[in-house]
Amino acid sequence: MLDTVLSQGVSWVSQSAYIRLVEESTMTESNLDDVKQKLERYISMTTKTGQQLAWHYEEAAFPYTIEEKSEGKGKWLYLKGNNPELYKYIVIGVGSETVMDEESGQEKEEHYIQVVLPDGATHGDKSKANEFCKYLAKAYQAKLQLFNGRTMYFYPRKP
Template identity: 40%
Template sequence: MASHAFIKLVGGSIKQYITVDEVEELFHYYKDITSKTGEQLNFAYESSAFPYECKQANGYLTLSSEERGYSKMYVGVSSAGDEQPSFLQITLLSDSKYGDKNKANEFSKFLAKKLKGELTLFNGRKMYYYKR
């Protein structure tokens, strides 16, 4: 069975609405900053930090990897209505590997912190990255 994590954009968030293109830009930003960390450490860290290839299709992102221990995850953006803010959904399929689950947790925390949103993790626990 698939598992999901959600990032809800709230009144204290940086943005109320977000697009798939903007989420893809955040992943490219993540890849860029981790490659700079690797340069400072003299280590090829970018392939370990972001072992996925990002592709956009049908209104969601598919993150797929050929690396050992990784498979695939999906990131979608949805809006509950015109007056309701957007939310992001990170989905892991039932055949996802442990590396996918770890990276999905890492990415969801990164995205929630960057957007100052409310994160509901895969285990149902909530983390708040905005001022309450």
């Protein structure tokens, strides 16, 4: 997915997490605008929580600005940290790949949202990326493959 970025000479020794949109998900494919809307909803929810608590919770919950770089237009978003000592950056992109359907044995296209921690990302970035991954996976009722390789299921599973 981020091959375009890699080929542009940017240092991206990175870790990735994947939010996989499966048949049971609320959507079987997504685009960057939809992901951005979900992040904006997250910001809105944390802002309202902060208002209820009389605290600027949104600054702690989402310490980033959402930027769209021209080289990643339509392919990935860049979350730039507001406090470079604690939070530097996270990259979020969308893509698809051909996978083998376990039940039918047929190939099918599976869409995903990839969350990337570029080289130099902080522990704070990783914590926030895990939080955002869980939020997005829950919003899409998707399958989440975390940075550590573990899988979490947020969709209704067959008994």
